[in-house]
Ligand SMILES: Nc1ccn([C@@H]2O[C@H](COP(=O)(O)OP(=O)(O)OP(=O)(O)O)[C@@H](O)[C@H]2O)c(=O)n1
């Protein structure tokens with residue numbers, strides 16, 4: 001039996017409403033290149049990754065220029081114009097679109113285009129940690145702050161016990177067949193692990209990095225730039 005391959009699937013069909021930029025945030029310039037380009041270059045350069053699939057909106061007007069400006073990505077990256085109404089739909093559409101090119105036992109590393117600080121080392125660490133895992137797993141960070149639940153008046157309603165809590169990152173890595181089934185059955189989940197958990201399985205938590213945070217709000221842009229310039 002051939003060893004399982006590893007593929008990247010990048011959901012990049014959002015609009016970045018919370019960030020409020022004039023263009024979808026995955027195309028915003030960060031440290032001299034579009035946010036999505038950082039992610040594509042990192043995966044394309046990772047020797048463990050067989051191929052990279054990026055899921056964009058059917059009416060995306062940016063990806064063609066981005067790819068044209070990056071001849072080194074040709075042959076390593078395939079654009080899928082199958083973005084959906086939610087992140088879950090975009091990921092599931094992407095999985096279904098590549099069904100003929102990927103075996104059901106191949107690993108899919110699903111990574112947000114909005115997490116440009118990912119490194120090849122983090123990819124390698126996740127793959128190594130899950131090498132013989134029956135379920136799969138995700139990068140995540142143990143919660144270190146005290147957590148409060150607020151009421152509608154922004155007053156503390158309760159302090160939430162933080163021991164054992166982790167903040168989920170991406171990539172989230174699961175076999176194509178399992179992940180497709182899980183996302184098809186799940187009502188509404190905000191990450192791949194959530195769908196797999198609904199099958200009664202327990203994904204493995206692999207420590208990620210603060211630099212791999214998700215660019216979501218306006219103040220995140222400067223922080224992402226700092227991490228990316230440090231990488232230079
Ligand atoms: N229908 C959607 C929604 C989101 N995403 C992708 O999922 C990732 C994480 O989602 P998020 O940070 O929420 O991005 P947006 O949905 O663009 O942000 P917002 O919720 O502020 O609009 C992003 O790379 C985004 O492009 C997607 O592929 N398809």
Ligand SMILES: C[C@](O)(CO)[C@H](O)COP(=O)(O)O
Pocket residue numbers: 087112167168169170190191192214
């Ligand atoms: C997948 C994720 O990045 C894990 O933390 C997060 O759930 C995405 O949430 P979003 O609201 O779609 O950005």
